[in-house]
Amino acid sequence: MYENILSVSEITNLIKVTLEENFSEINVIGEISNFKAHVSGHWYFTLKDAEAQINCTMWRGLNNYVFFTPQDGMKVIVSGRITVYPPRGNYQIDVRSMKPAGVGELQLAFEKLKQKLAAEGLFDTEHKKPIPKFPKKIGIVTAIDGAALQDMKSIASRRYPLVELVIAPCRVQGEGAAQEIVESIKLLNQYNDIDVIIVGRGGGSLEDLWPFNEEIVARAIFDSQIPIISAVGHEIDFTIADFVADLRAPTPSAAMELATPDINELFAFINDFSYYFTENMFEIIKDYRYKINQLITSYGFRLPQDRIKNKIQYLDNIIFKLQTLIDNKITYNGKHLELLNSKINSFDVNNILKRGFAIVKQNEKIIHRAKELSLNQPAHLQFYDGEIIINEQEKRKFI
Known part of the structure; x- marks a missing residue:
C-alpha cells in the first residue's frame, strides 16, 4: 500500500547529504543573538534577520582567529557550511570565519563595552595608580618587531639611560592578539621590581587596534598591581585600554617620555642647585636665625623660661630646707648618742x-x-x- 517508506533516520540523512553537498561554502550576513562562549572553548549563537534565524557553531581553534569578541546585536558576516545534527533534526551553520559587517558594528561593540565597564567603575579616577617619577625598570608590552618598540628604546636611551627595559613581546593585532596582551601583562606582574608598564603599539585602522578594545585586555589592565600607561598609536580616537589605564599617552614615544625623566633637565637642575647652593643656604639660615631670635625674645617664649626659673628657685629652697633638716637631725642624733655613751660608761665596772x-x-x-x-x-x-x-x-x- 505504501511505497518508498523511509525511516526518520533515513530522511534525516538524505536531508543532511543534500544540504551539506549543496551548501558546502556559503557566506551569510546577519545579527548575532544568544551568543555563548562555552567552557570547552566553542562558540554557540544564532544568526538572524528580520524574518528568519539559523543556529551557528564555531569550534575552538577556528574562533581563535577572530580578532574581536562577538556580542549580541552585532552584525557580522560568517563563512562556513551547512550541517545537520541528526539527533535533533536541526540544521546549522558550521562557521569557519567571522568578520564585522562594517566599521559601524565595531563602533557599536566599542560603545556597549565602554558603557558596561564604566558602570562597573573600571574607569574611575580613584582606581588610578600614580606613575613613578624615577623608574628603575619599565615593562613594555608590544610587538617585538614593531617600530613602536624601537622608538621607545631610542627615547629611553636618550632621555634616561639609567632605566632598564623589560620586554614582554606579543602580537598587537589580528586573531589571538588580545589573549597574548593579557598574558604579557600578567607575566610582568610576576616580577616585584618593575615600576611601570607601557602597553601599546603604533597607529592603524580600527580593526588593527581592536585587541585594545577587548574586555579581557581591559580587565587585565585594571587588575595589574603595577601602574600601566596605555600607548596605542592614535592621536584622536580612544580605545577601551586608554580609559582603564592609569595614564593615557597618544603614542608609544609619548608614553616613554611620560614614563622617564629627562636627564638633561636633571643635570640642569643639579647645576643650578649647585651654583646657588651656598647663597641659598645662607639665606635660609639667615631667615631662620631671624625667626628664632624673634621667638626667643618674644614675651610668649620668655614666659615659659620665667616659669622654669621660678620652679628651679622653688626647688632650690626645698633642697636647702631638706639639707638643713637632715643636718639638724644628724646633730641631734649625735648628741643623743654621746649622752647614751656617757651613761653606758658610767655603768662600766672599771x-x-x-x-x-x-x-x-x-x-x-x-x-x-x-x-x-x-x-x-x-x-x-x-x-x-x-x-x-x-x-x-x-x-x-x-x-
Whole structure:
C-alpha cells in the first residue's frame, strides 16, 4: 500500500547529504543573538534577520582567529557550511570565519563595552595608580618587531639611560592578539621590581587596534598591581585600554617620555642647585636665625623660661630646707648618742672600781650579799688596781 517508506533516520540523512553537498561554502550576513562562549572553548549563537534565524557553531581553534569578541546585536558576516545534527533534526551553520559587517558594528561593540565597564567603575579616577617619577625598570608590552618598540628604546636611551627595559613581546593585532596582551601583562606582574608598564603599539585602522578594545585586555589592565600607561598609536580616537589605564599617552614615544625623566633637565637642575647652593643656604639660615631670635625674645617664649626659673628657685629652697633638716637631725642624733655613751660608761665596772668599790667572788661567783659569803672558803676580792685572795685564817682575823 505504501511505497518508498523511509525511516526518520533515513530522511534525516538524505536531508543532511543534500544540504551539506549543496551548501558546502556559503557566506551569510546577519545579527548575532544568544551568543555563548562555552567552557570547552566553542562558540554557540544564532544568526538572524528580520524574518528568519539559523543556529551557528564555531569550534575552538577556528574562533581563535577572530580578532574581536562577538556580542549580541552585532552584525557580522560568517563563512562556513551547512550541517545537520541528526539527533535533533536541526540544521546549522558550521562557521569557519567571522568578520564585522562594517566599521559601524565595531563602533557599536566599542560603545556597549565602554558603557558596561564604566558602570562597573573600571574607569574611575580613584582606581588610578600614580606613575613613578624615577623608574628603575619599565615593562613594555608590544610587538617585538614593531617600530613602536624601537622608538621607545631610542627615547629611553636618550632621555634616561639609567632605566632598564623589560620586554614582554606579543602580537598587537589580528586573531589571538588580545589573549597574548593579557598574558604579557600578567607575566610582568610576576616580577616585584618593575615600576611601570607601557602597553601599546603604533597607529592603524580600527580593526588593527581592536585587541585594545577587548574586555579581557581591559580587565587585565585594571587588575595589574603595577601602574600601566596605555600607548596605542592614535592621536584622536580612544580605545577601551586608554580609559582603564592609569595614564593615557597618544603614542608609544609619548608614553616613554611620560614614563622617564629627562636627564638633561636633571643635570640642569643639579647645576643650578649647585651654583646657588651656598647663597641659598645662607639665606635660609639667615631667615631662620631671624625667626628664632624673634621667638626667643618674644614675651610668649620668655614666659615659659620665667616659669622654669621660678620652679628651679622653688626647688632650690626645698633642697636647702631638706639639707638643713637632715643636718639638724644628724646633730641631734649625735648628741643623743654621746649622752647614751656617757651613761653606758658610767655603768662600766672599771669606772665603778676606780671609785673605791670591789667585787667579791667565791667559787667563781659574784657575792651580792653578806649572807651569801661562806667563811669556811677562800674569797676573791677584785679592786681597780689588782686582786686579793683571803684565806680562812685571815678571814677570821678580819672578822
